[in-house]
Amino acid sequence: MPQTATKRRLISLYRHLFRHFGPQRWWPARSRFEVIVGAILTQNTAWVNVERAIAAMRGARLLNPRGIDAAPQEQLAQLIRSSGYYNMKAKCLKQFTQFLQTRYSGSLQRMCRAELQRLRPELLGISGIGEETADSILLYAGGRPIFVVDAYTRRVLERHGLSTEKTPYGAIQRLFMTHLPANPTLFNEYHALLVAVGKTYCRKTPLCDSCPLRYDLPKESPLLS
DNA sequence: GTCCGGGACG
DNA sequence: CGTCCAGGAC
Numbered sequence: 001m002p003q004t005a006t007k008r009r010l011i012s013l014y015r016h017l018f019r020h021f022g023p024q025r026w027w028p029a030r031s032r033f034e035v036i037v038g039a040i041l042t043q044n045t046a047w048v049n050v051e052r053a054i055a056a057m058r059g060a061r062l063l064n065p066r067g068i069d070a071a072p073q074e075q076l077a078q079l080i081r082s083s084g085y086y087n088m089k090a091k092c093l094k095q096f097t098q099f100l101q102t103r104y105s106g107s108l109q110r111m112c113r114a115e116l117q118r119l120r121p122e123l124l125g126i127s128g129i130g131e132e133t134a135d136s137i138l139l140y141a142g143g144r145p146i147f148v149v150d151a152y153t154r155r156v157l158e159r160h161g162l163s164t165e166k167t168p169y170g171a172i173q174r175l176f177m178t179h180l181p182a183n184p185t186l187f188n189e190y191h192a193l194l195v196a197v198g199k200t201y202c203r204k205t206p207l208c209d210s211c212p213l214r215y216d217l218p219k220e221s222p223l224l225s
Numbered sequence: 226g227t228c229c230g231g232g233a234c235g
Numbered sequence: 236c237g238t239c240c241a242g243g244a245c
Contacts (some may be wrong), residue, residue, distance in 0.1 A: 043242040084230040130243045
């Protein structure tokens with residue numbers, strides 16, 4: 001498929017999503033640090049359960065790098081219990097604050113200004129932070145023009161014939177980043193809108209009949225009701 | 226492929 | 236009761 005066709009299609013999908021769902025205004029958080037905590041806690045977890053965990057951390061005055069660093073991992077784990085995988089996530093939070101202190105003197109400001117080619121691998125070096133979480137931090141906390149790929153993104157693209165289940169994370173990310181302007185605001189809304197359509201229509205059992213993206217479906221897609 | 230995991234929702 | 240969730244490590 002010619003590049004321009006894919007480009008027009010990706011832009012068209014975005015416009016239809018935006019028209020249907022309106023602006024999503026991610027990321028819901030009071031601070032940049034809270035965005036990062038949320039990005040870690042929401043891994044394979046419903047957001048409502050993350051909100052409870054963040055509220056508990058705030059109540060314990062641990063919603064900051066020094067607090068997390070000082071708290072015993074077991075206490076942190078209990079506070080974030082509602083978000084699931086709490087032992088792994090508590091360890092990850094402490095590893096991140098250690099990293100932030102060691103590598104960027106505890107300054108999120110400095111971290112977010114670092115070269116992407118350096119910062120992204122650094123984040124991936126933290127156990128518990130994979131590609132999606134790293135890119136969520138870069139985009140939603142750092143305001144960097146990085147496209148976040150998640151399970152919803154994959155499902156929508158597959159059903160519209162733009163990828164397969166074997167397509168690597170980086171290839172899907174490149175699909176968006178090579179065809180769209182490197183605009184953090186656009187990437188922010190686009191990802192959030194893909195989550196919205198994934199929850200509402202592009203479910204495991206799809207609801208294509210009423211989906212705002214049904215116009216783009218491949219004609220020959222017997223699976224899709 | 227298997228494990229981590231509580232909570233919302235049906 | 237069963238399913239699913241803004242994934243990642245081994």
